[in-house]
Amino acid sequence: MNLELSEEQTAVRQLAKDFVDREVAPNVIAWDRAEEVDRSLVKKLGEVGFLGLTVDEEYGGSGGDHLAYCLVTEELGRGDSSVRGIVSVSLGLVAKTIAYWGSEEQKRQWLPGLTSGAYVGCFGLTEPGTGSDAGNLTTRAVRDGDDYVVNGTKMFITNGTWADVVLLFARSTDAPGHKGVSAFLVPTDTPGLTRRPIHGKLGLRGQATAELVLEDVRVPASAMLAPEGKGFSVAMSALAKGRMSVAAGCVGIAQAALDVAVKYATEREQFGKTIAHHQLVQELISDIAVDVDAARLLTWRVADLVDRGQPFATASSQAKLFASEAAVRAANNALQVFGGYGYIDEYPAGKLLRDARVMTLYEGTSQIQKLLIGRALTGVSAF
Numbered sequence: 264m265n266l267e268l269s270e271e272q273t274a275v276r277q278l279a280k281d282f283v284d285r286e287v288a289p290n291v292i293a294w295d296r297a298e299e300v301d302r303s304l305v306k307k308l309g310e311v312g313f314l315g316l317t318v319d320e321e322y323g324g325s326g327g328d329h330l331a332y333c334l335v336t337e338e339l340g341r342g343d344s345s346v347r348g349i350v351s352v353s354l355g356l357v358a359k360t361i362a363y364w365g366s367e368e369q370k371r372q373w374l375p376g377l378t379s380g381a382y383v384g385c386f387g388l389t390e391p392g393t394g395s396d397a398g399n400l401t402t403r404a405v406r407d408g409d410d411y412v413v414n415g416t417k418m419f420i421t422n423g424t425w426a427d428v429v430l431l432f433a434r435s436t437d438a439p440g441h442k443g444v445s446a447f448l449v450p451t452d453t454p455g456l457t458r459r460p461i462h463g464k465l466g467l468r469g470q471a472t473a474e475l476v477l478e479d480v481r482v483p484a485s486a487m488l489a490p491e492g493k494g495f496s497v498a499m500s501a502l503a504k505g506r507m508s509v510a511a512g513c514v515g516i517a518q519a520a521l522d523v524a525v526k527y528a529t530e531r532e533q534f535g536k537t538i539a540h541h542q543l544v545q546e547l548i549s550d551i552a553v554d555v556d557a558a559r560l561l562t563w564r565v566a567d568l569v570d571r572g573q574p575f576a577t578a579s580s581q582a583k584l585f586a587s588e589a590a591v592r593a594a595n596n597a598l599q600v601f602g603g604y605g606y607i608d609e610y611p612a613g614k615l616l617r618d619a620r621v622m623t624l625y626e627g628t629s630q631i632q633k634l635l636i637g638r639a640l641t642g643v644s645a646f
């Protein structure tokens with residue numbers, strides 16, 4: 264693996280750094296307190312090409328490889344995980360999945376809007392009763408002539424209140440377990456689909472998380488993504504790449520934790536010298552630094568495997584598992600460096616910790632990642 268970035272990768276990383284410093288950093292506290300990122304940012308993310316990374320230019324994408332995508336994701340995560348999540352879901356889980364599984368017509372219908380930021384996408388897998396055990400979801404899609412009629416509830420859907428289209432997973436046949444699940448592309452203004460914002464989140468407070476309720480929602484059969492019964496494969500393939508994106512976002516959080524901890528430690532004085540002079544403060548900082556590097560290397564390895572067309576799902580689970588736990592540790596260590604000020608939201612460490620915490624929960628909890636890795640190593644499913 265060549266750890267040196269190409270000219271193109273270096274340029275896109277710099278573009279993302281500048282974007283975050285200009286468009287995101289000045290607003291982070293306000294968005295967190297208001298529980299809403301300014302929606303006009305989506306258009307700006309589209310204009311700069313971040314919503315079209317890895318997608319073919321033919322469909323409005325901005326091309327680039329998966330390492331470039333991870334570099335941008337890391338920078339967005341460094342700036343604000345709520346912003347990073349918008350891209351990870353609208354591009355990572357929805358547009359990229361349409362690009363991979365979609366018919367020509369579906370690609371032309373959705374990709375130009377999603378990659379330009381004219382549309383926002385959301386990913387509707389989790390339900391109130393089925394989270395980790397997503398293959399047993401209960402949302403039903405019943406065939407009626409040329410349509411399907413969908414009923415069910417989706418829970419914790421990122422971008423939910425903002426989205427123009429939901430990549431929805433529903434049971435369309437009586438085949439047992441995940442074999443009966445199909446994927447559909449459902450415009451969110453379809454009659455019968457209502458959205459309830461979920462407030463009071465510990466972190467990612469700027470993100471538009473929602474519950475989606477579907478009551479007799481009629482979708483044409485042509486809205487099915489991939490063949491009937493393949494929905495769970497669609498979801499798992501999206502999440503395998505999605506976990507790489509979450510890992511990259513976690514590297515961004517950990518890097519931000521390192522940056523703010525070093526800055527604060529070299530400014531704050533106690534016992535007549537900056538706290539950087541105290542060995543135990545240096546321990547906190549060096550622990551963060553090791554977590555940043557290890558998480559980044561695991562994440563880049565996934566991107567490298569994807570870009571070379573190699574199997575990557577287990578590496579992606581490993582990166583997501585390690586990077587999410589590392590981001591929590593790093594943010595917690597940074598908070599410790601800030602002392603009491605770390606507990607106040609005018610200072611950055613507390614938000615980093617709140618935002619990091621969910622990374623060990625979504626797109627498969629840490630326990631689920633361990634089961635996926637364990638299954639790959641032993642050949643035994645322990646779910």
Ligand code: FAD
Pocket residue numbers: 352385386387388389391392393394395396418419420421422464467472621624625626627628629630631634645646
């Ligand atoms: P449960 O599955 O009930 O798990 C509870 C606990 O039991 C966990 O500790 C889990 O690790 C453990 N557990 C469960 N099964 C096992 C097992 N077999 N072995 C060992 N331990 C086990 N979902 C979407 O579809 N789209 C989204 O955009 C989305 N965004 C989200 C945004 C936020 C802010 C949050 C909080 C969640 C989001 N989710 C989304 C849902 C998320 O993916 C689920 O919350 C997650 O998969 C866990 O499901 P659960 O919450 O039902 O927990």
